[in-house]
Amino acid sequence: MKFSLFKRFAAPPETRELAPAAPRSDFNKFELRAPSAKTLIDIFAGKWASDLSGFCPGLEPGGIGLFSDPRVTQAVHLLGANGRFDGANVLELGPLEAGHTYQLELLGAMVTAIEANREAFLKCLIVKELLGLKNSRFLMGDFIAFLEESSQKFDLIYASGVLYHMSDPIRLIELIAAHTDRCFMWTHYYDPAHYVGAQRTPRTIDRAGARFTFYEADYGNTCHDQFWGGNKPVASWLSREDMETAFRAYGFNKFTWILDDPGHINGACATFTAEKY
Numbered sequence: 666m667k668f669s670l671f672k673r674f675a676a677p678p679e680t681r682e683l684a685p686a687a688p689r690s691d692f693n694k695f696e697l698r699a700p701s702a703k704t705l706i707d708i709f710a711g712k713w714a715s716d717l718s719g720f721c722p723g724l725e726p727g728g729i730g731l732f733s734d735p736r737v738t739q740a741v742h743l744l745g746a747n748g749r750f751d752g753a754n755v756l757e758l759g760p761l762e763a764g765h766t767y768q769l770e771l772l773g774a775m776v777t778a779i780e781a782n783r784e785a786f787l788k789c790l791i792v793k794e795l796l797g798l799k800n801s802r803f804l805m806g807d808f809i810a811f812l813e814e815s816s817q818k819f820d821l822i823y824a825s826g827v828l829y830h831m832s833d834p835i836r837l838i839e840l841i842a843a844h845t846d847r848c849f850m851w852t853h854y855y856d857p858a859h860y861v862g863a864q865r866t867p868r869t870i871d872r873a874g875a876r877f878t879f880y881e882a883d884y885g886n887t888c889h890d891q892f893w894g895g896n897k898p899v900a901s902w903l904s905r906e907d908m909e910t911a912f913r914a915y916g917f918n919k920f921t922w923i924l925d926d927p928g929h930i931n932g933a934c935a936t937f938t939a940e941k942y
């Protein structure tokens with residue numbers, strides 16, 4: 666008897682034309698190359714803000730130098746001991762891709778870093794694995810909620826690029842004051858003479874015995890890959906003077922301006938430390 670495999674298992678011609686061929690492998694899901702730094706980085710290919718070329722042979726340089734950022738050096742210069750953070754218990758707010766975390770760890774710090782952007786958090790874990798970070802822990806969540814719930818104290822709160830993303834920046838300063846005596850901050854601030862962004866609406870609020878103005882703006886679309894801002898729809902900027910007033914009102918009586926750049930391309934920004942002593 667003649668036996669035809671083809672005839673027994675082939676679908677009828679009309680079905681064959683309608684049904685799409687089932688994919689044999691999902692190339693977004695599986696990696697086919699041998700493990701390397703590049704296979705890790707490529708999980709978020711085209712979505713990194715940082716320049717990672719120094720850690721990955723063959724990777725084109727590009728992006729921001731967040732892994733060799735002078736801001737961490739400025740922080741250790743003013744708040745470290747002998748140019749180091751050895752053994753310091755540091756809380757980092759909004760690590761993004763762990764560039765500053767990496768530098769803080771190299772300087773001897775024990776870092777807890779809190780990140781609310783899920784993709785950014787996963788990038789931090791990739792960096793942790795890639796660079797073998799041993800003394801840094803990444804927590805997934807909102808740092809405001811963390812600071813409200815936790816009673817932990819830190820030797821230093823490192824807050825770069827986050828104050829101007831808050832809907833209530835005074836609340837963040839109040840919470841920082843409840844958890845540390847020393848804070849490092851880089852942030853944009855509101856200066857009408859140099860402001861370049863979306864229209865901001867002033868709103869006056871009274872807190873801690875002082876009067877502050879929030880310059881509020883809506884983010885609009887936050888769903889694109891390059892959005893690395895806050896997790897609320899509105900961000901409020903403070904003036905330079907209001908920032909200092911707020912830190913002083915919550916007990917930071919030593920305030921040191923490190924850098925003031927009113928002409929920055931994205932709007933005025935400043936670096937400073939605030940200490941209680």
Ligand SMILES: C[S@@+](CC[C@H](N)C(=O)[O-])C[C@H]1O[C@@H](n2cnc3c(N)ncnc32)[C@H](O)[C@@H]1O
Binds near residue numbers: 759762779780785894
């Ligand atoms: C502009 S980036 C700054 C990144 C980095 N620290 C730097 O200075 O280059 C702001 C980061 O803070 C995170 N972030 C903003 N608001 C947050 C919140 N309430 N809780 C946790 N992370 C937050 C964002 O997801 C983002 O990764």
